[in-house]
Amino acid sequence: MDRKLSGIASIAGIGATEFSKDSGRTEMRLAVEASLAALDDAGIEPAEVDGICTFTMDNNPEVDLHRMIGGRELKFFTRINYGGGGAAAPLMQAMMAVATGAASVVLCFRAMNERSWYRFGAGTPSTENPQYTNANHYAWYLPAGLNTPASYVGMAARRYMHKYGATSEDYGRVSVSARAFAATNPKAFFYEKPITLEDHQASRWIVEPLHLLDCCQESDGAVALIVTSTERARKLKNKPAVIRAAAQGATAGQHRMTSYYEREDLTGNPEMSLVARQLWDQSGLSPRDIQSAIIYDHFTPFVLTQLEEFGFCGRGEAKDFLRSGEHTRTGSLPINPNGGQLGEAYIHGMNGIAEAVRQIRGTAVNQLAGIENMVITAGTGVPTSGLILGRD
Numbered sequence: 001m002d003r004k005l006s007g008i009a010s011i012a013g014i015g016a017t018e019f020s021k022d023s024g025r026t027e028m029r030l031a032v033e034a035s036l037a038a039l040d041d042a043g044i045e046p047a048e049v050d051g052i053c054t055f056t057m058d059n060n061p062e063v064d065l066h067r068m069i070g071g072r073e074l075k076f077f078t079r080i081n082y083g084g085g086g087a088a089a090p091l092m093q094a095m096m097a098v099a100t101g102a103a104s105v106v107l108c109f110r111a112m113n114e115r116s117w118y119r120f121g122a123g124t125p126s127t128e129n130p131q132y133t134n135a136n137h138y139a140w141y142l143p144a145g146l147n148t149p150a151s152y153v154g155m156a157a158r159r160y161m162h163k164y165g166a167t168s169e170d171y172g173r174v175s176v177s178a179r180a181f182a183a184t185n186p187k188a189f190f191y192e193k194p195i196t197l198e199d200h201q202a203s204r205w206i207v208e209p210l211h212l213l214d215c216c217q218e219s220d221g222a223v224a225l226i227v228t229s230t231e232r233a234r235k236l237k238n239k240p241a242v243i244r245a246a247a248q249g250a251t252a253g254q255h256r257m258t259s260y261y262e263r264e265d266l267t268g269n270p271e272m273s274l275v276a277r278q279l280w281d282q283s284g285l286s287p288r289d290i291q292s293a294i295i296y297d298h299f300t301p302f303v304l305t306q307l308e309e310f311g312f313c314g315r316g317e318a319k320d321f322l323r324s325g326e327h328t329r330t331g332s333l334p335i336n337p338n339g340g341q342l343g344e345a346y347i348h349g350m351n352g353i354a355e356a357v358r359q360i361r362g363t364a365v366n367q368l369a370g371i372e373n374m375v376i377t378a379g380t381g382v383p384t385s386g387l388i389l390g391r392d
Helices: 027-042 062-069 089-100 133-144 149-164 168-182 197-202 270-283 301-309 318-323 350-361
Strands: 009-016 051-055 076-080 106-113 205-207 220-229 241-249 292-294 373-377 384-390
Touching: 009 027, 009 089, 009 350, 027 062, 027 106, 027 220, 051 062, 051 089, 062 106, 076 089, 089 106, 089 220, 089 241, 089 384, 106 350, 149 205, 149 301, 168 197, 168 301, 168 318, 220 350, 241 270, 241 350, 270 301, 270 373, 270 384, 292 350, 301 318, 350 373, 350 384
Parallel strands: 051 076, 051 106, 292 373
Antiparallel strands: 009 220, 009 241, 106 220, 241 384, 373 384
16 A cells, blocks of 8 residues: 555644634634634744635635635635535645645634534525535435434434444443543533433434433534644644544445435445545554544544444444443543533544544543543534644
């Protein structure tokens, strides 16, 4: 495997706003605050930013953000589709831009008032022209009552339970661990608010088999990351988090967030399997080289399948991994030590990448011992992406 991109670029700066349910300011204001904080963290002047990467769902024009932070020349700008599936992909774009010389300082950001201005979890009725491809996707499952992300995941989660013997309590173990980390993270929305498995089981149904506490938050806030060459990052204010590998993936039968109609098995995430294979190949690492992981926890059932796709446990064995507490603070693979999207905030996964940087630097509030390499995943059920970050 040609690994010439591995290690060329690093995350040199991280910045974020507070995470809330009502920020009280515009999404552009949030983006500017997080971006300037990331640049300050890196020790790079705003005028040096010559690349910007974000999500198609972000409402802030790159040129406006660039102007408002004090940028001068913007040579590279790109956006990634598929919502949370794009969480790691802007970093992949930034890495490639730096590696090829298309840009030298790339700002990756996500800013959203996803609670106070609009609600991702409220459903996705299609108002598009019926001739558009996206409208045709919704036509397959809206008539059956599948009109929210939770309902899409619920179908796959039920099938996984049937095939492998997982239970609602197994899903709850993901949420309990996330909230335990959030409870000791002052930046988390659920700081000092741990839950028990009994709390999880008593929370109301959203769509069976998903309880309220199986579903991530809706949050206001912003996160920004600065990517530059590893050579330069070594000379800046903080230790670099080296991008060991970055990948995207979509596979046969992909159908938005469902893929019910063209896949025989709903109990895996083949797109994440493709990402995992690329990450291991690019980095030359394996599951035994990873000390902690940021696993995209938009819904707890897909945490189990991601653990399996990366080889942290065998097919159908994630329930046993969780029952043994391997994902917790004292386990063999602590996941989401910031509290994840279930406990800290839902910023489309960008806050998880920032946490991985802190863990690698050794500056996290819930700092884990011996962190050398971390896997970071993006949203599943959709075309997705992933990263491996490591110490220099």
